[in-house]
Amino acid sequence: MAASPAAAQFRLIPAAKPQQAKPQAQPPAATPTPTPPPAAPAAQPPQAVPTPPIQPRQVIPLPVLSSRQMAELRQLLPEAGLAQGLRRMTSTVSLPNDSDGLVRAALDYARAVHSGRLDSSDFINDWGLRPAAFDPLPGFADAVKRDRIAAWVRSLPPPYAGYDGLEKGLVAYRAILTAGGWPKLTPGPDLGKGASGARVRALRKRLAVEDKQVATSGDTFDQDLQDAVLRAQRRYGLRPTGVVSTGTLAALNVPVEARVRQIMANMERWRWLPQELPAKRIQVNIAAAVMTVFEGDSPIASMKAVTGRPGNETPMLQSRIHSIVLNPPWNVPSGIAAKELWPKGEGYLKAHGYRIIGTGPDRRLQQESGPRSALGRFKFDFDNPYAVYLHDTPVQSGFNSYSRLDSHGCVRLEKPGPLAELLLKNDPNWQPDAIAAQLEGTKTVRVRLADADQVAVYLLYWTAFASSDGTMNFRDDPYGWDKLLADKIEARAAVSAATAS
Structure with a gap:
């Protein structure tokens, strides 16, 4: 599998080799002498090494203000x-x-x-x-x-530029709030090109609040209005159809107060990150279900992902990818097995490559590696207390949806092959041909990344962010974390x- 051109730009810089300690000098060989050496002096008791005094912690007094x-x-x-x-x-x-x-x-x-x-x-x-x-x-x-x-x-x-964009967006949306917000659109039949009437006039006024390119006059749904609807759908992460249906109407009717609090919540999440992010890193936006490869503060490659559905939330965390498993089996978590698999019976399990390990209450399920494995052909491991990871999937249809929150908490990747090649590019034993040859069979192999090639990974929940031109983008708050966080901030x-x- 050849790496995608975008992914190939992600270069891992090898770390400097650690300095080696100098070898201790060996004493010179003793010169033989015909006379016996003088008697050794009597052994002296070992001298106690003085313990340095404990330095008191410096207490900085509060400064006095003029x-x-x-x-x-x-x-x-x-x-x-x-x-x-x-x-x-x-x-x-x-x-x-x-x-x-x-x-x-x-x-x-x-x-x-x-x-x-x-x-x-x-x-x-x-x-x-x-x-x-x-x-x-x-x-x-x-x-x-x-x-x-x-x-x-x-x-x-x-x-970070991401935080700066939110700060500017907060000013803009608070100004909208101060000016009275935006009108709520009334429900009704879908609005598309050629429609006319009062609902079209109201749509124009609503879109113009966020999009200065929209003309507020006119009651006909023309090409310019369709283009404005397409821009709005992209801002809200909706399928860009140019038709105002139920989903688009719901996004446009979210009150501006909620958008302001959404921005506030996302600004708080930026504060939880370290002051300096690793230059080479992988970020997953859980809410948008997108994985992005970053170099510095700039994205250089991205792909669609599938993240946890509400009730099986993908956690926010930071870690480092240390291993790639080729042809991984799936050790089914007990909760998933009890709710979704055991009830289907042993016939179903056998037909889908599951084997039962153990007996009695300790029995568990494992799905064999290969094309039917729920983990696909690649698994990217990183230490975390939630037992989540990035992985492939044999079911590609899920990536065609604009709402891709459908996993049990792990992150499925649309194109894991190029990512694996990228992370293994410095390993002479695992170049693309060797990876492809390994994937032809079903044998499971864990490839440990060299320390210099391990890459930081961040799972983040961004529901509000600014694009490069300053336009604010919003996503649904599927886990309800924005409201909860805004309440806690206040x-x-x-x-x-x-x-x-």
């Missing part, structure tokens, strides 16, 4: 907290009047915008990403000393405000 710096913070903090999506537009901010109180409010803001507003107790099990610990006091104390508080505030948000913001005041 009156001008206090005034500066009182202006900066409310504006920054609103711009970074840490509170609702309608929420009020009551800041302390004393220096220590303002310093603590600034440190609270810094932790929230740098590492997330949530407390560790707010995370649910499937939110496997956790922000790194962050102590803002040293940086803030230095900023106060050098009188560069505004620059310090600007340096705190995540340093609840924590309220607690923080009450503590500061």
Whole structure:
């Protein structure tokens, strides 16, 4: 299988070889002497090695703000907290009047915008990403000393174009909210080219709120309006038909308040990522069911994926792909076996390549490797507590759907072959011909990637993101995580405000 041109651009840079320790010098051979050596001195008791004193942890005192710096913070903090999506537009901010109180409010803001507003107790099990610990006091104390508080505030948000796009989108959609939002479209027959009337006029007005190319006048569904519908369907991840049917109508009728909170939730998820992502990485957008290969902050290749259906959610996590299994068997999880396979009987199981391992309550199912295996021909392994992985599938029809949340939690890939070749390109034993030859049979082989070739993998839940031209894109919130996260952000913001005041 030849790698796709897009995937082939993803180059793995070998890590530098570790420095080897110098060999210890051997003592020179003793020169024979006719006289016996002098008697060895009496053994001395070993000298105790003095233990270095424990250095006390340096405690940085809270800096003392000048009156001008206090005034500066009182202006900066409310504006920054609103711009970074840490509170609702309608929420009020009551800041302390004393220096220590303002310093603590600034440190609270810094932790929230740098590492997330949530407390560790707010995370649910499937939110496997956790922000790194962050102590803002040293940086803030230095900023106060050098009188560069505004620059310090600007340096705190995540340093990624994806976050910047959401920040701009938040401004735009809050402006729409302030202006009154958008009208709700009434249900009715599908609207397509040639239609006319009041519903078409309402559609034009609705689309024009987000799309400045749309003319608001006219009650005929012409080519320009069809093009606008196509753009909207792509923004919302819908099949671009140019016809306003039930799905498109539902997406257009999501209130602008919900879109604002959706942006806020996605900004928070960016804060859970490390401040520096690996230059070479694989990201899966769970909500959009897309896998993307990144080089730096730029996507260089992507493919469709199938992710977990609601009830079998694909977790958010970060790890490293360390192995590729060729011709993997499927060790069926007990829950799936009990609900979906055991009830079908042994005849079905045998016909579909399953074998029963063990007896009694400990028995389990394994599907043999080969073309019928639910894992297909490739499995990409990475350590995680959820027992999920990326894999192939013999059923390709699922990739034709625009709604591709249909797995038990693992991630199925549309084109796993090129990805495997990409990850193994530096292994002389597993070039494309060798991989193809192995796949002709059914023997299972686990190929361990060299340390330098292991690639970071991120499973992320992005339901709002900006395209390169700044246009906001939205996806459904199939797991309900956006609303849950926005609620938690606002609840924590309220607690923080009450503590500061």
